[in-house]
Amino acid sequence: MTKIMVVGSSGPQDEHENETAMTIDVNAKTIGELALEFPRAIAVMERWQIDYCCHHNRSVAEACLAAGVPVAELVREIGDPRSQSTGGWDQKPLADLQRYIVDTHHAYTRQSLETISLLADKVLVRHGGVHTELVEVHRLVFELATELLMHMRREEEIVFPQIEAMEKGAEPASTSGVQSMIVEHERPGEILVTLRQITAGYALPGDACLSYRALYERLRDLETDLREHFQLENEVLFPSVIRLGQPRLLGVRTGI
Numbered sequence: 001m002t003k004i005m006v007v008g009s010s011g012p013q014d015e016h017e018n019e020t021a022m023t024i025d026v027n028a029k030t031i032g033e034l035a036l037e038f039p040r041a042i043a044v045m046e047r048w049q050i051d052y053c054c055h056h057n058r059s060v061a062e063a064c065l066a067a068g069v070p071v072a073e074l075v076r077e078i079g080d081p082r083s084q085s086t087g088g089w090d091q092k093p094l095a096d097l098q099r100y101i102v103d104t105h106h107a108y109t110r111q112s113l114e115t116i117s118l119l120a121d122k123v124l125v126r127h128g129g130v131h132t133e134l135v136e137v138h139r140l141v142f143e144l145a146t147e148l149l150m151h152m153r154r155e156e157e158i159v160f161p162q163i164e165a166m167e168k169g170a171e172p173a174s175t176s177g178v179q180s181m182i183v184e185h186e187r188p189g190e191i192l193v194t195l196r197q198i199t200a201g202y203a204l205p206g207d208a209c210l211s212y213r214a215l216y217e218r219l220r221d222l223e224t225d226l227r228e229h230f231q232l233e234n235e236v237l238f239p240s241v242i243r244l245g246q247p248r249l250l251g252v253r254t255g256i
């Protein structure tokens with residue numbers, strides 16, 4: 001277990017158990033740095049109307065003071081839920097692995113998509129006239145969000161409950177639901193490859209503002225997280241289901 005610790009001029013103000021090893025000096029770290037370092041930070045700052053863009057060089061303490069938000073509350077809310085251990089899942093119940101996937105990867109993906117969608121809108125409006133590739137970036141971001149949100153919902157509402165029931169001894173059925181989930185992982189991967197291509201590997205132009213930088217940082221982070229997320233499902237969860245069931249899982253053809 002590691003910690004986030006907020007450090008101010010009068011010493012530690014708040015200590016929060018979390019998964020990310022991090023000590024934040026709220027008088028030295030800028031609000032812009034915080035926005036870029038923590039995947040959830042921008043969504044939280046937008047909600048609390050903390051200016052992390054135009055005044056990104058303000059310290060975290062100054063930015064919070066200007067917005068009337070307690071620093072400790074901000075830090076508590078942006079704790080990163082992604083960095084738990086993922087090892088040894090092949091030795092644990094599938095229900096535990098599914099819970100981990102939903103609580104970490106699905107939660108992170110939803111938070112990240114909220115931020116990325118917001119940033120894609122903002123950056124398109126501000127920079128789309130000069131950097132025309134942002135029109136396609138914007139379109140792809142919304143396709144990515146639609147695909148992923150539908151996919152995670154199908155997993156949570158149909159496939160994962162069926163796997164849990166099967167693990168408890170439910171009657172054998174088809175594995176087509178699991179196969180459909182594996183196929184559905186392909187399009188998000190393709191979209192992320194295209195995003196990398198049309199942004200020249202998320203290269204920033206000289207006039208990029210902090211929101212522009214944050215959009216590309218968040219897309220990179222999402223790609224990294226999705227790789228781990230899909231790897232756990234494709235290589236641990238779903239093969240375990242197929243081995244256990246032979247065949248036991250009901251098909252997922254109904255959609256939501």
Ligand SMILES: [Fe+2]
Nearest residue numbers: 101152155233
């Ligand atoms: Fe998933």
Ligand SMILES: [Fe+2]
Nearest residue numbers: 155181185233
């Ligand atoms: Fe999935």
